[in-house]
Amino acid sequence: MPPPLLLRGLSGHGDLDSPTALLLADGRISALDAEAERAGADAERVIDAAGLAGVPGYIELQINGIDGLDFTSDPSSVARVGGAPARYGVTAYLPTIITSARGTVDAALDAWGAAPAEEGHPVALGLHVEGPYLSSQRAGAHDPGLLRDPDGAEIQGWLRASGVRILTLAPERPGAIEAIEQLVAAGVVASIGHTDADAPTTVRAIDAGATYATHLFNAMSPLAHRAPGAPGALLRDERVTLGMILDGHHLDPGVVDLVARLADGRISLVSDAIAALGLPDGTHSLGGAVVEVRDGVARLPDGTLAGSVAGLDACVRAFAAITGSARAAVDAVTATPARLLGDRDRGRLDVGARADVVLLDSALAVRTTIIGGVVAFEASA
Numbered sequence: 001m002p003p004p005l006l007l008r009g010l011s012g013h014g015d016l017d018s019p020t021a022l023l024l025a026d027g028r029i030s031a032l033d034a035e036a037e038r039a040g041a042d043a044e045r046v047i048d049a050a051g052l053a054g055v056p057g058y059i060e061l062q063i064n065g066i067d068g069l070d071f072t073s074d075p076s077s078v079a080r081v082g083g084a085p086a087r088y089g090v091t092a093y094l095p096t097i098i099t100s101a102r103g104t105v106d107a108a109l110d111a112w113g114a115a116p117a118e119e120g121h122p123v124a125l126g127l128h129v130e131g132p133y134l135s136s137q138r139a140g141a142h143d144p145g146l147l148r149d150p151d152g153a154e155i156q157g158w159l160r161a162s163g164v165r166i167l168t169l170a171p172e173r174p175g176a177i178e179a180i181e182q183l184v185a186a187g188v189v190a191s192i193g194h195t196d197a198d199a200p201t202t203v204r205a206i207d208a209g210a211t212y213a214t215h216l217f218n219a220m221s222p223l224a225h226r227a228p229g230a231p232g233a234l235l236r237d238e239r240v241t242l243g244m245i246l247d248g249h250h251l252d253p254g255v256v257d258l259v260a261r262l263a264d265g266r267i268s269l270v271s272d273a274i275a276a277l278g279l280p281d282g283t284h285s286l287g288g289a290v291v292e293v294r295d296g297v298a299r300l301p302d303g304t305l306a307g308s309v310a311g312l313d314a315c316v317r318a319f320a321a322i323t324g325s326a327r328a329a330v331d332a333v334t335a336t337p338a339r340l341l342g343d344r345d346r347g348r349l350d351v352g353a354r355a356d357v358v359l360l361d362s363a364l365a366v367r368t369t370i371i372g373g374v375v376a377f378e379a380s381a
Helices: 033-039 075-080 084-088 104-114 152-160 176-185 199-208 229-236 253-262 312-323 326-331 335-341
Strands: 005-008 021-025 028-032 045-048 053-056 058-063 090-098 127-130 164-169 189-192 241-245 267-270 282-286 289-294 297-299 357-360 366-371 374-378
Touching (some): 028 033, 058 267, 058 312, 084 312, 152 164, 267 312
Antiparallel strands (some): 053 357, 289 297
16 A cells, blocks of 8 residues: 555635545545644645645446447457546446447456456446347447347346446336346346336336436437426436436537436436547447547447547536536536445545545646545646
């Protein structure tokens, strides 16, 4: 373990609170505020964080790739991510495997299980499996030829590896409700997404234990005043956490503001970033499909949106700009996803919690990312 690290001079921004000081020791938060200053008076490492707010490390629930690594087309790349997500404030994440041939999820689970823990690197908490049990009517960028009904035996095989944290499926497919019950019994988050379900079917899925919505509105039945569809049912039910992509292209700002008003505390921001994240515009890949990135927008050749090239930090800034609440934006990538995953070690700045900390300037830009008490990223001046 590195020697203790004292962060001092911290202050909040607007409605975003911050401790004034943090003492990090043995990978944990050991003291806050005045007590941190007192206990850390002789600390070997001190960061003067004047003008910066200290917040918990960001938790990314849906990322398909980064820096040219596409987790679905090359499942072994799950073990080669390294420190890259820390640039965006991410200290923990779920590599996402989209609809693919049988065996792909198994290979990704093998890679995840074999990857060594690296000090100061973001932690892959497990996989988000998005598909293949999705609606062919709402496939989005997923290969419709690989979509199929839920397979209990296949799911059980994934569960034995203990690495699946979220599984997205369409509740209208035959066997989907039983699959949700199977997942929930194993402690996996069942998520509703890429679905053409009506509201009653969606409610049945929630009653069966589904607690998450994968990128609300996108690749879903529409919300209409006489047919509220999946979005209407998901918005109404306080048991459900709502995933949203805030890259400036997937959702209209007015819709984002409306959801924020209706579902305060239930929103989980995700980037849905693809392998092009961190790379220039051009031709890239998502699950083996060709994706063209132009002016920061990722699309299939037919124009379908195909994930994003926005970092999670950009999503935080976008949400704060739309809603006027930096606090809500940060909560949507810290406390809310931690609560969804049942992770009591992350998403909070309390004594005893993991020493995962992000320092933000007044524009909510990431200046420093600290993981387990180790400085993982520092922005240039």
